Amino acid sequence: MVIKEIFMKRAIQIATNGLGNTYPNPLVGCVIEKNGLIISEGWHYKCGEEHAEAKAINKIKDNSLFIKSTLYVTLEPCTHIGKTPPCVDLIIKKKIPTVIIGSKDPFIKNGIGIKKLKRYGIKVIENYLYDKCRIINKRFFTFYEKKRPFIILKWAQSYDGFMALNKKKWISNIYSRQLVHKWRSEENSILIGRKTVLIDNPKLNIRKWYGKNPIRIILDRKLSIPNNYNIFDGLQNTIVFTEKNVSEKKKKIEFIKICFDKTILEQILFFLSKKKIQSIIVEGGKKTLDSFIKSNIWDECRIFISDTVFNNGLNAPVINKKIILQEKIDNDTLIIKSF
Incomplete structure (x- = not known):
């Protein structure tokens, strides 16, 4: 043989x-x-x-x-x-x-x-x-060995290293954005912070691809996101982490009370592991991304770098880890790094 x-x-x-x-x-x-x-x-x-x-x-x-x-x-x-x-x-x-x-x-x-x-x-x-x-x-393997979901950090930045503050301006091109929807279909959940919800009012679904929508995970300490925002549309399962007590019930929305202190990520990941959620895409914003980076709690990051120069704006996160993939997507460059 x-x-x-x-x-x-x-x-x-x-x-x-x-x-x-x-x-x-x-x-x-x-x-x-x-x-x-x-x-x-x-x-x-x-x-x-x-x-x-x-x-x-x-x-x-x-x-x-x-x-x-x-x-x-x-x-x-x-x-x-x-x-x-x-x-x-x-x-x-x-x-x-x-x-x-x-x-x-x-x-x-x-x-x-x-x-x-x-x-x-x-x-x-x-x-x-x-x-x-x-x-x-x-x-x-990550879920069963580390007792937490596999964590993917994702963002887009300009050629000179800034993230857009203008919600009407896309950094990445249409092909990159479609690829992101494909990625969402491959993962169990997607996580963003309150500011990103208020700025972008995202749906966090896979409308540009096909398959299953991820579970939406939102960090909203004071429950300040208005009820008419897309995350409360009841079209896909959504978990909102907050420090408030919530008795109100909403379709497909689960409110989870946690302490917004230095252990917040551990609390979130512990809850998600109990829910048997095996993977998360963290799509922002910068403060949320930085919290994972500074805590060294992530497994992979996927960065779209546009050929556009902003000259100013919000500095994109910086991760000094090895590049495992780099490729061109039209005028964007996709870089994937591993922890």
Whole structure:
């Protein structure tokens, strides 16, 4: 048997097809190979549907094809019974002789899925292309290992490093703004502060893309945002953190009382982790972004840099971390940094 990167890379590639749909489950891709050819593949479409391994296995009707085959999967096969049966049991039933696993599942204690496969005589190779398999599930791993959501900071700035104060003036171009809506569809929630709401009156939805709207998270210490603003339209789930007691009930709006002190981020993240929210995009404003940066509580930042020069304005946040991606989007430059 020869292990080939191309098969795991294909599993990784198809796993990302589920981005934005599988929550709370991870992204998983599976490829079944025999004699150097892919005989089946599958990925997890969304929560409640078949897992990647089951999709790939169940496409094969001739059980003799599993003889001398190799199953590549990006994440350790599941052992628990939930909305779908355990994938480990299906692999054992089909007598697949070799399983190549990209990374262990932090949700499965002590690698019992891997141990069970080995107990039934299946050859298991672990942590194959581990870093690549892990990065596609950065939200899932962060949530279970750090007990908080994966945090993405996002903003746009001028070429000379300023953020706009004029709400009628866009910094980024239309293509960048559409990309932001795509990003929103991929994450569980989106967070902004009170000033940004009052200045922009944003909807924080994905009207320029398709998929699921994120949960809106608003910081409003004194509850000073008027009721006629878009965040109170009742069209998507919204959480408002405040120091006020609120007895009033509004459609799809949840008011959470916290202390607006130096522990505010810890309080917010603790609550969101209890709600099983695995990811957040923080879109501003500057004070809110800076609070995450100064506390070193973030995982990734995405910055759009326009070719426009402002000469003055509000200084954009500064993060001195490594650039993991830089690309042009028409006249904008997108820079992504990792903590």
